[in-house]
Amino acid sequence: MESFADLIDRLAEFYGPLPLPPADPFGFYVWEVLGTHTTAGRRDAAMAALRRIPALTPDSLRKVGRGRLEAVVGQCGPFVDERLVALDAGVDVFRRQRHFIERLRGPLRQAWLASRDLPHLGHAGALRLLLFTGDSPNVPVDAGMARTxxxxxxxxSQPNLRRLTRDVRRALDKAVPREPSARRRAVLYLHHHAEHTCVEASPHCGVCPLVEGCAEGQRNVRPDVSL
Ligand code: SF4
Structure with missing residues (x-):
């Protein structure tokens, strides 16, 4: 099997440059809320609309009228109400907690505890926030990344998702250099691949750039060949 770094290079060549999430914690939170259960294109369109208003700070987002915000969030597709609730809750945390951003950018344990104050982020989302807006070396693994x-x-593979996620995190921790930019790049492409090509049901193995080294992909594209 080729090295993990080679796999990521292959994905980077296949997908081309992917936009990095915002480096500021509030912008990242909004990106996560808008990017759940939708495509990267829809998320980016909604982010661009907020940037144009402009409404990518807690205070400016709070001032956007409900109808206008609904129209922006609606660009992401379903779950409009859930996204609006998550945005409201996030705005509250960023506005009410003094020194919240400093806590997120503090020592790792303190940053982790602060990130857990953010609602609707989940374990992997919180680790993503710390990786992309700080220097956390922890690799966030969600169900999609674990699957891929x-x-x-x-x-x-194993049926217990919690253990599977832990095992994948440990494996990726060894496979990806600790340098934060290398980890951000690996997570960005692996996450994108899991969401867009290596999807849960009927992965698009026929077009996947990793199919030659993927046993599951070989089974899917050549079902008559036993491996
Ligand atoms: S070949 Fe198929 S199963 Fe393997 S990584 Fe690609 S999409 Fe996923």
Whole structure:
């Protein structure tokens, strides 16, 4: 099997440059809320609309009228109400907690505890926030990344999602250099790949750039060949 760094290079060549999430914690939170259960294109269109208003700070977002915000959030597709609730809750945390951003950018343990104050982010989302807006070395692994990593043989598959996520995190921790920019790049492409090509049902193995080294992909594109 080729090295994990080679896999990421292959994904980067296939997808081309991907936009990085905002480096400021509030912008990142909005990006996460808008990017859940939708495509990157829809998320980016909604982010661009907020940037144009402009409404990418807690105070400016709070001032946007409900109808206008609904129209922006609606660009992401379904879950409009859930996204609006999550944005409201996030705005509250960023506005009410003094020194919240300093806590997020503080020592790792303190940053982790602060990130857990943000609602609707989840474990992997909180780790993503700390990786992309700070220097956390922890690799965030969500269900999609765990699925792709096991299909690729990075970690063995197993039914318990919590244990699977832990095993994949450990495997990626060894496979990806600790340097934050290398980890951000690996997570960005692996996450994008899991969301757009290596999807849960019927992955698009026929067009996947990793199919040659992927046992699951080989089974899917050549079902008559036993491996
Ligand atoms: S070949 Fe298929 S299963 Fe393997 S990584 Fe690509 S999309 Fe996923």
């Amino acid at each position: 990593a096991t299909r690729l043989g990075v970690a063995p």
